[in-house]
Amino acid sequence: MTAVIGLFLMLFSVTDGVVTHCDGRQNGAQCYGALGGSVSIQLMDDFTEIHRYYLYKNKTVVMLGGKDKKPDTMMNNRYSFIPSNGTFWINNLTKNDNDEYSLTTFDTNGTQTANHSLQLSVQAPVSSVSLVSECLSQGEMKVSCSSEGGDSPQYRWTLNGKSLTEAELLSGNKQTNIITLKQHVSGRLVCSVSNNASSASNETNICTCGFIYINSIINGRKISKWVFLENNTQCVEPTIVSPTETQSTVDWSMLRCSLMFLFSVVSFVGIGVYFTWKKIKSEKDEQSAERDRTQFLEDFSGNEQALYSNV
Known part of the structure; x- marks a missing residue:
């Protein structure tokens, strides 16, 4: 019950920091913790039956205990130990916690039964990832990724949920913090920054720069x-x-206007021809009437002369 209460209090005190976990049961294990955060290191599966055990930082004892002795973290309130599951916690990590830690166990006869070590490295966590993009002269896009803090940051780029390919990259690679994308590339670009203790990411939507x-x-x-x-x-x-598109996109208003124009031209020509024919016919009728009148007068004049000559 005491161990459960201690674990609860310990977890409550580290909720504001980054928590990492490490399996330190194998000799030579490499463990990582985030600066200001907490790390849990599993030293063994169960310590409840171990007669005596000692945990050293370099050559200094930082924790000891045994089957008939409660674990003692040597007056360091940043250390916690839970014998039932074999986990050793360090809270509020500092760079001073970087070191080699070794565990030694003994049986009731004082004989050493186990001895293995691990290396703990504390890294500043990455945070506040920012992206800056810039359109270049030929339509390429240069994108820079950076973060606040973070020891030994590693970069990873994805586009629309997939890792970038050589067909999309003009220069750089998907493990660098500055890349140049080819002209045709667009979509949701994500830069993820991480180290062995933490990770963070940011994203932006990119376009083709108007090219x-x-x-x-x-x-x-x-x-x-x-x-x-x-x-x-x-x-x-x-x-x-395509022909099908042409048929489906005919401008019927233009065709209607063309037909109306053609009808108007034909109508005007027809009217012109009709009035010209009427004029010609009228002139011919007048000429014919004039000839008839002239012939009548000539005939009448001849008949009148013949009548006077007979008298």
Whole structure:
């Protein structure tokens, strides 16, 4: 019961820091802790039947106990030990906790039954990861990743949930803090920063910097490159539309206007032809009437002369 209460109090006191765990049961184990946080080191499975045990930091005893003796952490309130599960805790880690720790156990006859050591390394945790992106002259994007603190930080990049590939990277690699992405790359970019004691990440959405890829032939010269969309005056590629798309996207209003214009032209021509024909017919009728009048007058005049000559 005392061990459970001690464990509860110990956990309550470290909730504000980073907690790491290490299996120190094998000789030569490497353990890591976060600066200001806590580390739990499993030294053995169970100490309740061990007659005597001593834990050394370098050559200094930091904890001792036994089957008939309660564990003593040598007056250091940052240390805690739970015999029932064999875990040794160090809270509020400092750089001074970096060292080699060794465990020695003895039986009732005073004979040494076990002796193994481990190495503890305390690292400053990574935090506050920030991303800075910059569009380059040809549409590439340079992205920098950094974090506050963090000893020996390691970097990992993912795009849309997947690790970056060589087809997406122009320079750098997915383990460096500065990368350059190719022109066509876009999506959710995540930078994860970690060391052996902690990890943190940040993300950003990236676009193609407003560049497009042109592939055209101008005056017999082929142009294939990335250009800024708003400044693209070199090449405008035609949009190729399939026959089905052409049929489905016919501008019926234009066709209707064309037909109306054609009808108007035909109507005007028809009216013109009609009035021209009417004019010609009217002139012909007038000429014919004039001839008839002239012929009548000539005939009447001849008849009148013949009548007077007979008298």
